[in-house]
Amino acid sequence: AIRMTQSPSSLSASTGDRVTITCRASQGISNSLAWYQQKPGKAPKLLIYAASTLQIGVPSRFSGSGSGTDFTLTISCLQSEDFATYYCQQYYNYPPGTFGQGTKVEIK
Amino acid sequence: EVQLVESGGGLVQPGGSLRLSCAASGFTFSDYSMNWVRQAPGKGLEWVSYINSISSSIYYTDSVKGRFTLSRDNAKNSLYLQMNGLRVDDTAVYYCARERPRGVVDFWGQGILVTVSS
Numbered sequence: 001a002i003r004m005t006q007s008p009s010s011l012s013a014s015t016g017d018r019v020t021i022t023c024r025a026s027q028g029i030s031n032s033l034a035w036y037q038q039k040p041g042k043a044p045k046l047l048i049y050a051a052s053t054l055q056i057g058v059p060s061r062f063s064g065s066g067s068g069t070d071f072t073l074t075i076s077c078l079q080s081e082d083f084a085t086y087y088c089q090q091y092y093n094y095p096p097g098t099f100g101q102g103t104k105v106e107i108k
Numbered sequence: 109e110v111q112l113v114e115s116g117g118g119l120v121q122p123g124g125s126l127r128l129s130c131a132a133s134g135f136t137f138s139d140y141s142m143n144w145v146r147q148a149p150g151k152g153l154e155w156v157s158y159i160n161s162i163s164s165s166i167y168y169t170d171s172v173k174g175r176f177t178l179s180r181d182n183a184k185n186s187l188y189l190q191m192n193g194l195r196v197d198d199t200a201v202y203y204c205a206r207e208r209p210r211g212v213v214d215f216w217g218q219g220i221l222v223t224v225s226s
Contacts, residue, residue, distance in 0.1 A: 034212045036153075043203055043216035044153065055214065087153055091211025095158040095167040097143075102152045 002026050002090050006100035012108040019075040021103045023088035028068045032092035035064055035073045038102075039084045047086075048073065075105075083107055110134040112204045112217035119223045124194050130187040130204030130217060138162075138182040141207040144189050146200035147219075156202070157189065172198075194224045 003026040013019050023033065031051035036044040046055045048064040051071055061076045075082055088100040116128040128144070144156040157178040158167045166178050177190040187204055204217035 032211065036213075038153075043219055044213070045216070046212065046214050049209065049212040049214075089153075089213075094211040095143075096155045096169055097211050097213075098155065099153040 001096065002029060002093050002098055004088055004090055004098050004100040006086075006088055006103050008103060009101065010104040010106060012106050013078050014108045015078050015080055017078045019078050019082075019105060021073045021086055021088075021105075023066075023071045023073070023100050025069045025071075025090055025092075029090045029092035031067050032090055032094075033064075033066070033071050034089045034091065035062075036087045036089065037082075037084045038087065044087065078105075110206070110215050112206065112215060114202065114204050114217045114220035117202065117220035117222045119225065120194055121226050122194060122196055122224055124224070125190070125192045126194065126222060128189040128191065128202055128204075128220060128222070130189075132185045132187065132204075132206075135206070137180075137185040141210070142180060142187045143205040143207055143213060144178065144187075145203045145205050145213065145216075146198075146222075147203070148197070148200045151200075154200075158207075159187070191222070194222075196224050198222060199224045 005024045007022045033051045035048040038044040052064045063074045085102045085104045091097045111133045113131045141160045143158050159178050175193040179188045201219040203219045205213040206215040208214045
């Protein structure tokens with residue numbers, strides 16, 4: 001199975017900061033990568049799919065890039081509502097759609 | 109408004125059974141593949157099972173093969189997960205999840221807690 005590794009596992013940032021989260025696949029997955037946001041006690045929410053396509057309704061401060069094995073999620077100007085845990089997920093070899101371990105974005 | 113509402117969770121002893129249901133509304137259920145994704149307390153997301161729109165393809169993660177059975181009833185707009193031989197490590201919040209495009213979960217239910225404990 002394809003393994004997905006996110007870094008960092010957690011980070012502290014302030015509102016207005018630019019934040020970048022990295023996701024690495026154990027083998028090439030083309031652009032078959034999605035990003036999700038999860039707040040405590042809530043279901044995840046789709047942010048980005050096909051590595052860089054913004055889901056309808058997601059603010060444009062979120063962006064994704066990458067192809068092959070290395071991917072990034074960038075939040076250009078962190079807002080208070082963005083403090084959450086973010087997961088990447090590959091769907092190249094699917095099912096299963098394996099997730100990364102998550103990156104928790106906390107308030108500095 | 110798209111809604112996925114899970115039910116059937118609760119506390120069960122190791123070796124016991126539960127049947128989770130997911131009631132879908134606000135979209136044409138029969139057009140979509142569906143999934144169950146779970147999250148153990150304080151842990152990350154784990155894909156559990158997949159079923160395509162016409163039930164011709166069903167997949168399970170290795171740890172639940174032979175114990176869980178996924179099915180759907182398009183006439184009732186419902187998804188079901190029969191869980192037998194439950195183990196302590198099956199304890200998790202289980203999310204019903206709609207898939208579109210292939211492999212991408214574009215909508216999640218609110219989740220239902222399954223606790224396996226003696």
